[in-house]
Each structure stands twice: as C-alpha cells, then as structure tokens.
Amino acid sequence: MPLILSDEQTMLRDSARSFLMDQSPVSALRQLRDSADATGFSRSLWQKFAEMGFTGMLVPEPLGGLGLGHVEAGVVMAQIGHQLCASPLLASSLVAVTALRQAGTPAQQQQWLPRLASGQAIATLAVDELAKHRPSGFATSARVDGDGAGDGWVIDGAKTLVLDGHVADLLIVAATLTDGGAGLFLVEPRTAGVQIERTVMVDAHNAARVTLQGVRVGADALLGGPDAGTSTAALSAALDVGRAGAAAELLGLADEVFDRTVQYLKDRRQFGKAIGEFQALQHRAAHLYTELEITRAALLKAQQALDADIRRAGAAVAVAKARAGRTATLAVQEAVQMHGGMGMTDAFEIGFFMKRARVLQELWGDTNFHLDALARRRGY
Amino acid sequence: MATIPVQNTAPHRGEIAAKTGAASAAPDATPELAAFREQTRAWLVDHCPAEMRRPMTSEDDACWGGRNFKFSSSAQQQWLQTMAARGWTVPTWPTAYGGGGLSGEQAKILAQEMRTLQCRSPLQSFGIWMLGPALLKFGSEAQKLEHLPKIARGEIRWCQGYSEPNAGSDLASLATQAEDCGDHFIVNGQKIWTSYADLADWIFCLVRTDSAKKHTGISFVLFDMASRGVSTRPILLISGKSPFCETFFDNVRVDKANLIGQPGAGWDVAKHLLAHEREMIGSIGDRSAARPLGQQAAAAIGLDASGRLADAMLRAQIAEFEADEAAFRLAMERAGDLGRAAQGHPAMSSMLKYYGAELNKRRWELMMAVGGANALEWQSERSRDGATARTWLRTKANSIEGGTSEVQLNIIAKRILELPS
Numbered sequence: 001m002p003l004i005l006s007d008e009q010t011m012l013r014d015s016a017r018s019f020l021m022d023q024s025p026v027s028a029l030r031q032l033r034d035s036a037d038a039t040g041f042s043r044s045l046w047q048k049f050a051e052m053g054f055t056g057m058l059v060p061e062p063l064g065g066l067g068l069g070h071v072e073a074g075v076v077m078a079q080i081g082h083q084l085c086a087s088p089l090l091a092s093s094l095v096a097v098t099a100l101r102q103a104g105t106p107a108q109q110q111q112w113l114p115r116l117a118s119g120q121a122i123a124t125l126a127v128d129e130l131a132k133h134r135p136s137g138f139a140t141s142a143r144v145d146g147d148g149a150g151d152g153w154v155i156d157g158a159k160t161l162v163l164d165g166h167v168a169d170l171l172i173v174a175a176t177l178t179d180g181g182a183g184l185f186l187v188e189p190r191t192a193g194v195q196i197e198r199t200v201m202v203d204a205h206n207a208a209r210v211t212l213q214g215v216r217v218g219a220d221a222l223l224g225g226p227d228a229g230t231s232t233a234a235l236s237a238a239l240d241v242g243r244a245g246a247a248a249e250l251l252g253l254a255d256e257v258f259d260r261t262v263q264y265l266k267d268r269r270q271f272g273k274a275i276g277e278f279q280a281l282q283h284r285a286a287h288l289y290t291e292l293e294i295t296r297a298a299l300l301k302a303q304q305a306l307d308a309d310i311r312r313a314g315a316a317v318a319v320a321k322a323r324a325g326r327t328a329t330l331a332v333q334e335a336v337q338m339h340g341g342m343g344m345t346d347a348f349e350i351g352f353f354m355k356r357a358r359v360l361q362e363l364w365g366d367t368n369f370h371l372d373a374l375a376r377r378r379g380y
Numbered sequence: 381m382a383t384i385p386v387q388n389t390a391p392h393r394g395e396i397a398a399k400t401g402a403a404s405a406a407p408d409a410t411p412e413l414a415a416f417r418e419q420t421r422a423w424l425v426d427h428c429p430a431e432m433r434r435p436m437t438s439e440d441d442a443c444w445g446g447r448n449f450k451f452s453s454s455a456q457q458q459w460l461q462t463m464a465a466r467g468w469t470v471p472t473w474p475t476a477y478g479g480g481g482l483s484g485e486q487a488k489i490l491a492q493e494m495r496t497l498q499c500r501s502p503l504q505s506f507g508i509w510m511l512g513p514a515l516l517k518f519g520s521e522a523q524k525l526e527h528l529p530k531i532a533r534g535e536i537r538w539c540q541g542y543s544e545p546n547a548g549s550d551l552a553s554l555a556t557q558a559e560d561c562g563d564h565f566i567v568n569g570q571k572i573w574t575s576y577a578d579l580a581d582w583i584f585c586l587v588r589t590d591s592a593k594k595h596t597g598i599s600f601v602l603f604d605m606a607s608r609g610v611s612t613r614p615i616l617l618i619s620g621k622s623p624f625c626e627t628f629f630d631n632v633r634v635d636k637a638n639l640i641g642q643p644g645a646g647w648d649v650a651k652h653l654l655a656h657e658r659e660m661i662g663s664i665g666d667r668s669a670a671r672p673l674g675q676q677a678a679a680a681i682g683l684d685a686s687g688r689l690a691d692a693m694l695r696a697q698i699a700e701f702e703a704d705e706a707a708f709r710l711a712m713e714r715a716g717d718l719g720r721a722a723q724g725h726p727a728m729s730s731m732l733k734y735y736g737a738e739l740n741k742r743r744w745e746l747m748m749a750v751g752g753a754n755a756l757e758w759q760s761e762r763s764r765d766g767a768t769a770r771t772w773l774r775t776k777a778n779s780i781e782g783g784t785s786e787v788q789l790n791i792i793a794k795r796i797l798e799l800p801s
Contacts, residue, residue, distance in 0.1 A: 004718055266798075276799040282793035283786065285799065286796075290792065293731060294708055297707060297711040298707035319707055323707050371700055375698070378674045379675060379687075380677060380678045380689040380695060
C-alpha cells in the first residue's frame with residue numbers, strides 16, 4: 001500500500017481543514033479558556049461534527065456511522081491539531097468507539113454505538129491511575145456482587161486523566177477482575193459512588209479524575225457480557241487507536257507551528273534583513289522539516305497497519321507515537337524560541353501549541369514508554 | 381567524491397522510485413505485470429548461478445567489471461555476462477544502448493524477485509549509477525552508442541573526477557583547466573576523492589573551460605585513464621585503506637568528441653549526476669539486511685534477570701535508534717511512492733541523504749558501544765582485522781561525501797522552505 005493519501009483522503013483533509021479553520025480556529029480555544037467555559041468545548045461545534053460525520057467515522061454504517069478507517073480518522077485528527085480544536089472526538093469517537101467495537105457484545109454495541117456516532121452521547125475510557133501510563137495491573141478492581149448467576153459487580157478504585165470525563169455520558173472503566181485479568185466496565189457517571197472532579201489542565205482541554213467507591217453495576221456492564229473474562233487485547237486495540245489519533249494530532253500541531261515559524265523567519269526583520277537569512281536558523285528549520293517528514297511516514301504506516309489488522313498494529317503505533325511526541329516537542333520548542341519574546345506572550349498563539357503538545361505526549365504512553373515497549377517487543 | 385557503500389552489500393541501483401522496503405506482498409497491478417513477475421522469477425532461478433545467490437561476504441565478491449578486472453570466480457563472470465546479454469545490468473535503459481527496456485514497474489518487480497531469491501547484483505558500476513543517467517539526458521547519439529553498451533556489459537569501469545583539494549563543498553570553484561586546442565582539449569590539474577581511480581579505465585571529469593565565469597565556465601568531459609599524463613595516488617583514511625585516490629593531470633589530451641553537452645554547460649550535467657549520487661548514499665541509512673541492533677546487543681552483552689538488556693542506558697539509546705531507523709525506512713518508501721505519483725519534491729533526496737547519513741553514524745556509534753572492548757581490536761582474525769572499528773570510522777565520511785549534511789540543510793532551506801538568501 002503506497003504511503004500516500006488517496007484522492008478521497010486528500011479531499012477529506014481539505015474539507016476538514018477549511019471547516020475547522022472556519023468553525024474553530026485557535027481563538028476558539030482561547031475563548032473557552034478565558035470564559036472558564038463549564039463544558040470545555042462547544043456543543044454547537046460538536047453538533048456540526050456530527051453533521052460532518054466526524055463523530056461516526058469509525059462506527060460501522062449499519063450502526064449509524066460512516067465505516068471509515070484509521071487513515072481517515074488520522075486525517076481529521078491532524079486538522080484538529082492544526083486548529084487546537086477542543087472536543088471529545090479523540091476520546092469518544094475514536095477510543096471509546098473502538099473499545100465497544102472490540103470488546104462489546106452485539107447488544108452492547110447496538111445500545112451505544114448509534115448514539116456515539118450521532119454525537120448524542122459522549123463516552124470515554126478510564127484507564128490511567130498513576131502519573132505515568134501503565135495499562136495493566138490496575139488497582140481499580142471489580143468483584144462479583146453477590147453469590148449467584150446474574151449478579152452484578154462492585155467496582156472500587158480511582159482513575160486519572162479521563163479525557164472529557166466531566167461531560168461524558170458513559171465511562172468505560174478498566175478494572176482488575178478477581179482472576180487477575182482486566183475487564184472493561186460500562187459505568188454511567190450518575191451511578192452511586194462515582195465522583196468526578198474536572199481537572200483544568202495546562203492545555204485548556206478537558207479531563208477529569210474519577211473515583212469509584214463501592215460502585216454497583218449490573219452483570220451486563222462488563223463489555224463482552226457477564227462471562228467475558230479479560231479484555232486485554234480489546235483494551236490494547238482501543239489504546240492503539242488513541243495513540244495513533246494522538247500522534248496524528250501531534251503531527252498536525254507540529255506542522256502548524258512549523259509553517260507559522262517558517263513564515264515568521266521570512267517576515268521578521270532584524271539587523272537589516274529577514275532573520276530567515278541567518279544560516280543557523282535555516283539549518284534548524286531544515287532539520288525540523290526532516291524530522292516532520294520522517295514522522296509523517298511512520299504515522300501513515302501506523303494508520304494503515306490499524307486498518308489492516310487493528311490487533312496487530314502495536315509495533316507500528318509505538319514507533320508513530322514515540323516519534324510524534326518527540327518531533328512535536330522539538331517543533332513547539334523551536335517555534336517558541338524562534339518567535340523570540342513574542343513567542344512567550346499569552347497574546348500570541350504559539351504557546352497554546354506547546355501546551356497541547358505536552359498533554360498529547362503524556363496520553364497513553366509518552367515517547368519513553370513506547371520506545372521501551374518497542375525494545376521489549378524486540379527482545380531486549 | 382564518488383562513494384561506495386559502507387557495507388558489503390551494495391544497494392540495488394535504479395531510481396529511488398525502484399527502491400522499496402520489503403518485497404511487496406500486494407498483487408501486481410495488472411495481469412501482464414503478474415505474468416512478468418512469474419517469467420522473471422523462472423528466468424532468475426534458471427540462470428542465476430547458485431554461488432551468486434549467496435550473500436556477499438567481502439569486497440572481493442563485488443563485481444566492478446572493466447578492462448583489468450579479475451573475476452573472483454567463473455560464476456561471477458557468468459552471471460555478469462548472462463545479465464548483460466539480457467540487458468538486465470541496466471534494466472530500464474533503452475535496448476539500443478544495452479539496456480533491458482523495462483518500465484519502472486517491471487524494474488521494481490525484477491528488483492523484488494532478485495531480492496527474494498537473494499540474487500547478487502551482477503555489476504557495481506559508477507557508469508550505471510552516475511554517468512549513464514547523465515549520458516542518457518545530455519549525451520549525443522554517437523556518445524550514447526559509444527559508451528553506454530560498454531557500461532552495460534561491464535567492459536569499461538569508470539571513476540568520477542569532481543572534487544579538488546580547493547573545491548569540495550564549493551565544487552563550482554574547481555580549477556582543473558581544459559585549454560581549447562581546436563579538435564581537442566589539453567587538461568591540467570588535480571582531482572581528489574576519486575574512488576577507484578587506480579582501477580578505473582575511464583574518467584568522467586569536470587574541467588574549467590572558461591576562467592571568467594564560475595558555474596558557466598565548467599565543461600563535462602570523458603577520457604581514458606590510460607592517457608599520457610594521468611597518474612593516481614591512493615588515500616589512506618582514518619579507517620585504513622580506501623578506494624579513494626588523488627588523480628593528477630599533466631597535459632592530458634582529451635578529444636572534443638568526448639565533451640558531453642555544450643562547453644560551459646558542464647554544471648547542469650554535474651547537478652543531474654549529483655542528485656543520483658545523493659540517492660545512492662541516502663540508501664546507506666537503510667540497512668535492511670543487517671541484524672537488528674537490539675538483538676546484536678542482547679547477544680553481545682546479555683540480558684538481566686528480567687530479560688532486559690543488561691545495560692539500561694544503552695538499551696534506551698538503541699530503542700531510540702531502532703524507532704528512527706524504522707521511520708526512516710518508511711520515509712524512503714514514501715518518497716518512492718510520492719515520486720511515482722508525481723507528488724514528490726525534487727529536493728527530498730537531500731532530506732533523505734541528510735537523515736540517512738546521520739542515522740548510519742549513530743548506528744555505528746552504537747555498534748562500537750555494543751562491541752565494547754572487543755570492538756576496539758584493530759588487527760586480528762578474531763576481530764576480522766578491526767572490521768567494526770574500521771566501519772565505525774568510515775561512516776564519519778557519510779555526512780561529508782556526496783554533499784555535506786550542512787549543504788543538504790542549505791538545499792532543504794532554500795528549495796523546499798524557500799527561506800531567503
């Protein structure tokens with residue numbers, strides 16, 4: 001499969017780009033932040049996302065979605081990155097949808113996927129518990145409630161970095177089962193024992209800490225049904241989709257700051273010339289360009305690998321997420337630096353990109369996490 | 381300077397469009413191409429000697445051809461002749477010039493099948509990689525007919541006369557003079573970094589025909605290395621023996637029939653050729669044949685109680701390298717795909733050369749670290765005469781030869797990013 005976008009994918013990219021530039025440029029994020037918006041994203045924009053089909057990208061057509069793939073999802077996430085558009089798209093339309101498709105029974109999928117596809121409902125995965133991502137050995141636990149068949153579960157634990165946790169209609173909680181496996185539980189936020197604390201983060205996007213104390217859920221709350229057992233593979237696939245989506249957003253924001261920086265090098269004059277004439281800056285810009293292009297190839301490969309077999313894309317996704325985190329970190333660093341004093345002002349938009357990049361780095365494993373995972377895969 | 385690949389297996393030749401990562405498992409685009417693949421595979425199985433299907437183990441296994449070439453075996457000679465007869469030493473060249481007349485797609489299939497069957501390349505040749513494309517674009521019909529078939533058959537071995545002691549990165553400042561004497565030139569001067577000048581039959585050379593103009597005073601000429609007045613001296617590198625030479629021209633007579641293109645148009649010919657050289661060196665970053673570094677480290681250093689490399693810091697560096705190496709291979713593949721779809725930027729080869737060269741230096745720094753004390757040996761059978769250390773040192777030139785990393789960054793900045801001068 002050639003590592004280039006098809007004509008349809010290119011058209012999707014162009015229409016997503018103009019839509020988002022028009023509907024949700026960086027100033028929209030600034031506005032959400034400055035007004036301390038209670039929701040943290042624009043409901044009317046979300047409605048438009050649904051109309052554009054973004055919310056249903058990965059949902060199969062019979063269940064109300066567009067049945068597109070991960071290249072398409074990545075194309076949209078990249079444009080989200082260009083505009084720093086805050087929305088539940090990554091958490092709900094990519095990750096939660098995948099968890100449901102990978103682990104859910106037909107009935108569970110039927111219950112939730114059409115509503116997620118239409119944007120009517122928002123779902124999110126609650127997996128992390130520690131400062132660093134570690135998707136196994138969860139302290140959050142689920143034990144059988146009662147002693148007969150048809151009994152539900154009792155969940156106890158605490159989750160962190162739950163994206164869009166405070167606006168979600170559905171939490172998909174990863175918990176350790178009594179036999180040691182990891183189960184994914186459908187928990188509605190209003191269930192007794194669930195406490196959600198919205199966390200205001202450096203990038204002005206939504207996340208929450210969730211505590212679960214003696215939370216009782218029905219037997220059908222376990223994804224895959226009461227006898228499903230562990231959903232480790234399904235969770236892994238959902239996380240890989242999240243990682244690839246985050247990597248796409250990282251590369252999109254890196255491309256955006258790079259373009260703005262190169263333009264600045266051409267516009268800004270000091271010492272009687274455009275600062276872009278100075279070779280030191282030319283070389284750093286050229287080096288950054290190279291890193292962006294190398295990462296771009298790795299990202300497209302990861303997206304195609306997910307399309308080919310969502311459960312066997314782990315290595316490609318690890319390379320993409322590791323590279324995207326490092327490349328974006330370099331890009332935003334160089335962007336702030338090369339914009340001089342201006343880059344340090346809040347009035348200037350460049351700083352927003354640096355903040356978002358930091359959060360995306362941390363999502364579902366940073367560069368170090370994925371390089372270590374790669375090493376382990378390869379036997380060292 | 382013309383360069384040679386660092387390791388023993390030379391990269392497959394052809395445009396960057398013909399280079400791919402692993403052989404494609406996808407079906408061929410048309411039934412005709414699928415049939416071609418089958419025929420090609422059958423022909424290779426029938427005609428490639430068994431010895432030529434084993435990996436090269438030393439430089440002696442490389443076939444460079446030429447008037448004075450000593451074949452290391454009859455199988456090596458036979459393979460060259462067989463492939464040359466079919467035009468498959470230069471698959472995409474027109475048949476009139478000794479080529480196979482294959483399309484780009486067919487050539488890619490041939491390369492894949494050769495890789496799958498582990499058939500060695502029948503001929504290493506600067507004539508194929510660099511001069512040929514230049515002749516095809518700039519040469520007269522007579523010049524093409526004179527030189528290309530001999531290149532294709534491996535009868536004439538070529539070297540490249542570009543760099544001079546005072547003209548490296550600033551190649552256009554070259555000073556080797558060609559005095560116009562009617563039907564011939566008289567050439568005086570010196571070249572440096574001429575690979576295999578001491579073994580080559582002919583040289584393609586940049587000379588100055590007009591001292592008043594810089595770029596437009598350069599001409600591209602060909603002449604016999606056996607001509608009177610030509611002498612060579614090998615250059616010893618920090619890594620030991622090398623194919624590089626200094627080449628001296630003392631009143632060398634060059635027929636005007638061997639002037640390629642117009643006088644003063646040599647720089648255009650040179651630039652065309654340099655882009656091809658850049659692709660060749662860039663592919664050095666792609667060492668698909670080599671055993672993964674992490675596994676080599678595990679074997680050399682050992683694992684700790686939890687099955688992880690028993691050197692945590694080195695493990696992290698290797699993981700970082702392997703991720704970059706994987707991504708670079710994909711970037712090379714993508715560049716080929718973009719080229720085929722007519723979406724690539726011509727300066728992309730600079731980006732790949734830059735990254736590939738730096739990646740290879742990193743690779744060999746890590747190889748030395750993995751080897752530890754054993755890699756420090758310089759002379760012994762155990763160390764294969766210091767092979768690891770010599771290769772490590774040789775790679776330092778990757779970011780210098782074929783246009784320094786700094787020059788590549790200049791090109792990216794100016795041609796792709798359009799930053800001001």
